[in-house]
Structure formats: C-alpha cells, structure tokens
Amino acid sequence: MKWFKHIVPGLVIVVALLAVIGFLLPGSYRVERSQTIAAKPDAAFTIVNNLKTWPEWTAWTVARFPDMKIEFSGPGSGAGATYQWSGKSSGSGKLQITKAEAAQLIVYDLDFEQGKHVSKGEISFAPEGDAVKVKWVNYGELGGNPMNRWFGLRMDSMMGPDLQAGLDNLKKKLEAK
Numbered sequence: 001m002k003w004f005k006h007i008v009p010g011l012v013i014v015v016a017l018l019a020v021i022g023f024l025l026p027g028s029y030r031v032e033r034s035q036t037i038a039a040k041p042d043a044a045f046t047i048v049n050n051l052k053t054w055p056e057w058t059a060w061t062v063a064r065f066p067d068m069k070i071e072f073s074g075p076g077s078g079a080g081a082t083y084q085w086s087g088k089s090s091g092s093g094k095l096q097i098t099k100a101e102a103a104q105l106i107v108y109d110l111d112f113e114q115g116k117h118v119s120k121g122e123i124s125f126a127p128e129g130d131a132v133k134v135k136w137v138n139y140g141e142l143g144g145n146p147m148n149r150w151f152g153l154r155m156d157s158m159m160g161p162d163l164q165a166g167l168d169n170l171k172k173k174l175e176a177k
Contacts, residue, residue, distance in 0.1 A: 025149035027142050031159045034135040035167035039174040041125040041132045042103040047170065048123050048134075049100050050076060051083040057173050059165035065090035095121075110138065134170065136163045 068087035074080040078100040086092035099107040119140030142148040
C-alpha cells in the first residue's frame with residue numbers, strides 16, 4: 001500500500017503538468033504543402049474549383065475508404081459548391097467552397113463530424129514560367145482545451161501527407177494531358 005501513496009501523487013503531478021503545458025501550447029495550427037506542376041494556372045484551377053473532380057485527385061477517395069458515400073450540392077463549381085461524405089471508415093464531413101478567384105485561389109470551409117473539427121483551407125495557383133505552383137493550406141483554431149492543443153502539435157504529420165498526396169495526384173492528372 002506504500003507504493004500507492006507514492007504513485008498517486010506522482011500521477012496527479014504529471015497530469016497537472018501536462019495540463020499546464022497544454023494551456024501554453026499554440027491555440028491554432030497551420031498545415032501547408034506545395035507542388036510545381038507543368039500546367040497553366042487556369043487548368044489547375046478548373047480541376048480544383050470543381051468539387052466533383054476531387055475524388056479523382058485527392059487522397060480521400062473511395063479506393064481508400066470503400067464504404068464512403070459522396071454527395072455534391074450547390075453549384076457545380078465556385079462559391080457554394082459543396083462536397084459531403086460519410087462512412088464508417090472515413091467518418092463524416094463537409095467541404096464547401098466559400099471563395100473562388102479564377103486561376104488564382106479557392107477558399108473553403110471544412111467540417112468533420114458535424115462541427116466537432118472545423119477548419120479552413122486555401123488552394124492557390126501562382127504562375128512560374130510555363131508551370132504553376134499550387135499551394136494547399138489548411139488551418140484552424142484549437143480552442144482552450146489543453147488536450148486539443150497537444151493534438152494540434154500532430155496536425156502537420158497527420159494532415160500534411162494527405163495534402164501532399166493530393167498535390168502529387170493533381171500533378172499526375174494535369175501533366176498526363
């Protein structure tokens with residue numbers, strides 16, 4: 001029973017220390033990846049601005065999540081275009097374009113699990129000679145919960161590879177034309 005008297009206070013100190021450090025961690029996150037593609041900015045923009053093409057190039061596909069169901073609503077492309085998915089393996093979510101500037105930028109809102117995880121994203125297109133640099137950024141607020149802030153430290157390693165895979169797929173799709 002003596003060991004119990006030593007372990008419990010030690011665990012309380014560790015938990016309290018983790019909570020205090022959690023409050024000091026950043027309250028937001030930003031994940032960014034880019035890819036230079038041998039294509040014109042308007043060609044890249046046209047594919048990205050049309051959410052119905054996203055299953056063809058993003059990392060989040062039915063091939064990866066076989067039970068995922070996808071629905072599209074709103075206009076075919078641009079502001080208001082909406083992409084929703086649900087499935088046991090993929091979870092549920094919604095992506096909606098909120099702003100589209102031809103051959104330059106799209107901005108979107110992303111919602112996982114009915115508001116449990118909300119973020120924003122941007123995909124920009126910058127000409128580089130005969131190519132285009134496509135930059136994909138996702139960012140969000142973590143709130144005051146110290147556990148969310150600890151989780152935020154892993155966002156780049158969790159989300160970054162999927163953003164890069166999507167950009168790599170977009171490059172293959174555009175350069176195959």
